[in-house]
Amino acid sequence: MYYMKTITTPIIPEKQTFFKVNAPHELDLKAICVFAAIGFFLDEDTYYHDTKVLRPGTKYTLDENDKVVNSNTYFNWYYEPRNISFEQALDEFSTLFEAIIQEQTAGKKVILPLSGGLDSRTQAVALKKMGAQVFSYSYEFENGYPETKIAEKIAKSCGFEFQKYKIKKGYLWEVIDDLVEINGCYSDFTSPRQMAIRNEFAKMGAVFSLGHWGDVLFDAMNLPELSHEHQVDVLMSKLLKRGGLEFAESLWQVWELEGHFKDYLRNRVTDLLNTIDIDDTNARLRAFKSKYWAPRWTSVNLAVFNNQKPMSLPYYDNRICEFICTVPESYLKDRQLQIEYMKRSAPELAKIEWQVHRPFNLYNYHLNKPPYNLPYRMVNKLKREIKALLGNPYVQRNWELQFLGKDNAFFLKQYILESGLDTWISKTFLNAQLSAFLKGDALKYAHTINMLLTLSLFNKKQRHA
Structure with missing residues (x-):
């Protein structure tokens, strides 16, 4: 008797689930080129022709060899806006979001990563309203913007325990082998900066509440109707x-x-x-x-959290996705639902600056334009320039901490040039790309180096499998 298993993938899966197809076990070079260009694999693609990833919103039946016997799509994204007022949409969002947070975290000490944005702040409001026990934390780059200041204000407003961390230069080389096992080389290695503090997770609490994808679902691209x-x-x-x-x-x-x-x-x-x-x-x-983006990019590095503790993702919940499909686009535009939810439920918290619109908050962020924002921008630019003159250039991206400098260059050369990657990408090509990064335009070639590092570790992983 054959063994069958059924897998129903969520509308936005939290992880990749692989299956086999009848094809040669050979590298899918076209798929890898796409990965190299955009940083993630599209649709079902993986590194190999005979290995694929289950699609979202689908019910599958797989046999004992992990091959698909049958599949049925149960959810297709749609847009059917209801004739409701903004206040009604806000009421529905508030009720639904708080119910999901309650279901996912009730009776557990919650670990809440806080940023200077809106998604985790919206979660903070819901957790505060339900009286949850919360350990919150935030991190910032060494010589970067002090993001933890905003997060600390949010935590204090909510009465949460709070800890701040600093992402240090060159931490990557101490954790990169672990990260290979965690994300399987399906993402670059500098995006998941949470790896820098992964050893801290064990003592924080029982379950993560993560705010991933809220910024996409609860906003619009503000585009006109296009062909x-x-x-x-x-x-x-x-x-x-x-x-x-x-x-x-x-x-x-x-x-x-x-x-x-x-x-x-x-x-x-x-x-x-x-x-x-x-x-x-x-x-x-x-x-x-x-x-296509969330399951194959955002979800990949959720494994860093889930490797340590269970996690909950309120914005990934199927009910949130279905709700979004029925809300008039004009209500989602410019984060209105989240902003009004916070202003209604936690007005003091809404007065804390919004990082992307700093120094303005949720009440006056529309003033983030000349001439109102010129004093802040001028002072901020002057501070960065002074730091640079003192030998501490302003850091905005994790790769700047992990790739720039003599020590980091040593590891980049070791991994990219001495990992055996030249068995399928010529050493001349590898040397040229590395040299362009180290001696030329680092910003232009940073993504290339990120992906070559990822491919080199993938190659090493396959050789030792």
């Missing part, structure tokens, strides 16, 4: 990382693949966008990102 082709143009510009197109095109040529990479990627994006039957441009592009 299908122009929507593809927008997605291409959003997907491609700085230098990613050039890097992928170079790999395409090195591997002598047919056609042109840009045409291949555009055709893939076009086909995937065609699976979403929504007329409204903003709702359709949100659905694309939620269907």
